Amino acid sequence: MNPIEWKNNILYILDQTKLPWKEDYILCFKYQQVIDAIKKMKIRGAPAIGVAAAYGITLAAIKYTGSNLADYVHEVIGEFAVSRPTAVNLFFAIERMAKVVNSNKNLSPSELKILLLEEAKKIENEEREKSIAISNFGAEILPDGVKVLTHCNTGSLATIGPGTALGIIKEGWKRGKISHVYFTETRPLLQGARLTGWELAKENIPATMITDNMVGYVFSKKIVDLVIVGADRITLRGDVANKIGTYSFAILAKYHNIPFYVAAPISTFDFNLEAGSEIPIEEREQEEVLSFVNKRITPEGISALNPAFDVTPAELISGIVTDKGVIYPPFKENIQKLKEELKL
Ligand SMILES: CSC[C@@H](O)[C@@H](O)C(=O)COP(=O)(O)O
Structure with a gap:
């Protein structure tokens, strides 16, 4: 598709x-x-x-x-x-x-x-x-029988081809390495519930949706072994902007000793920026969070924040799966090395 x-x-x-x-x-x-x-x-x-x-x-x-x-x-x-x-x-x-x-x-x-x-x-x-290369590199590092959690939608709908994080999940499933997929609903626009759910159902991959605020519970109960998410921008030191919520999940994953991977093509790296704090974060209309399925659910007069993304610091990330292979910490040195190798 x-x-x-x-x-x-x-x-x-x-x-x-x-x-x-x-x-x-x-x-x-x-x-x-x-x-x-x-x-x-x-x-x-x-x-x-x-x-x-x-x-x-x-x-x-x-x-x-x-x-x-x-x-x-x-x-x-x-x-x-x-x-x-x-x-x-x-x-x-x-x-x-x-x-x-x-x-x-x-x-x-x-x-x-x-x-x-x-x-x-x-x-x-x-x-x-x-996205094919990312899917293959990522599937290689998945442990056998792993239960994976992903956030937002990073599949064929978000890329061209199988996807990044979701591409890895599809490939991991094909290779028999994944035992179950969990994915977040992804408030406020439900890219997880609607789009990731749609793609996983089309591929007949057994999957369970959780709401965004269940992630801590799911980690504490050892329901999930590993997290893979996509990225919208990655800086030179390896800080990652991705769908709002990603940062909280990374902190929770660190606390629970759950590996936290990011998957993105080299075109998602911004070699002009050093730190994640320099990434412009899109602020969307309040109405998107004050309403649900086009019906206002919050009383008039109440305002809302609606940042579309947050930034996960490199320190919380286990590895970044790219189309050129997996980058591991120390990210700053290894991203710089890759940049030089690729003459970017
Ligand atoms: C391969 S898609 C990577 C990211 O773009 C994805 O994780 C994400 O945050 C999408 O946000 P969206 O606001 O739906 O464009």
């Missing part, structure tokens, strides 16, 4: 706000529809947001009939850059699209449009390959 598909100059986006009730694709004819889909989380998950933006920029270029395509593409890139602030994959993808424009200034508009589409397809294919 692809969360996104490019066909005949139309971008098809599977509307994740309608899952699991309806498998409905939005047909994007204009780039503004893609920005809207990202903002409203019809498409979400760090790698998938990057791919959507790359195609959205291509869509804008293809539809443009004016006389300065390069400037126009840069303007559109500026609009995508403010759609969701935390997942660095968005910026990774738009920088690559900007580079195509900047290094091909002498080409005709039609030639440039072809190159932009090729780059978007390349980004998509690379993300697919990366």
Whole structure:
């Protein structure tokens, strides 16, 4: 199941706000529809947001009939850059699209449009390959018969391909290494209950959902042996921004001596940032937490906090599974080494 598909100059986006009730694709004819889909989380998950933006920029270029395509593409890139602030994959993808424009200034508009589409397809294919690699590296380190907990949705819907944390779980299940999967409901938008539940059910993987506030209980009862989550941005010292709640689960895992793994492609690393405190955290509308299934549940006059992500310090993480292998502590040294090896 692809969360996104490019066909005949139309971008098809599977509307994740309608899952699991309806498998409905939005047909994007204009780039503004893609920005809207990202903002409203019809498409979400760090790698998938990057791919959507790359195609959205291509869509804008293809539809443009004016006389300065390069400037126009840069303007559109500026609009995508403010759609969701935390997942660095968005910026990774738009920088690559900007580079195509900047290094091909002498080409005709039609030639440039072809190159932009090729780059978007390349980004998509690379993300697919990366999530396959992560799934394999991660499955290798899983102990036999392990009971795993994951948070939010990091599967095919959030990436292109099997997924990151959920990709590892799917691969681990295929290899007979996982005995049971637990996943959180993931308040407030229920990416766990709706989306991870949907993917696990499609794969016939036996799974149990818990609400976010049951994690401590589940750890204390030794119901779970290991945690794997995804990431929206990882800094040079190995601090990880991920779906709100991740930080609390990491602290609880440390207390209970439960290994806590993060899975993400190298495109989720932000080599410009040293510490997690520098990561911009998206603050979403209060209404999302004050209401449940579109019905206000908190009395009028009460306000709410709604950060979409939190930051888990490197000290709480056992390992980071990437498409280039698993990084272990000391993270700062090992991330720096990988950066140099990959010439990034
Ligand atoms: C492979 S997806 C990794 C992360 O993007 C995922 O864990 C997550 O936090 C998703 O948040 P979302 O707000 O649903 O985009």
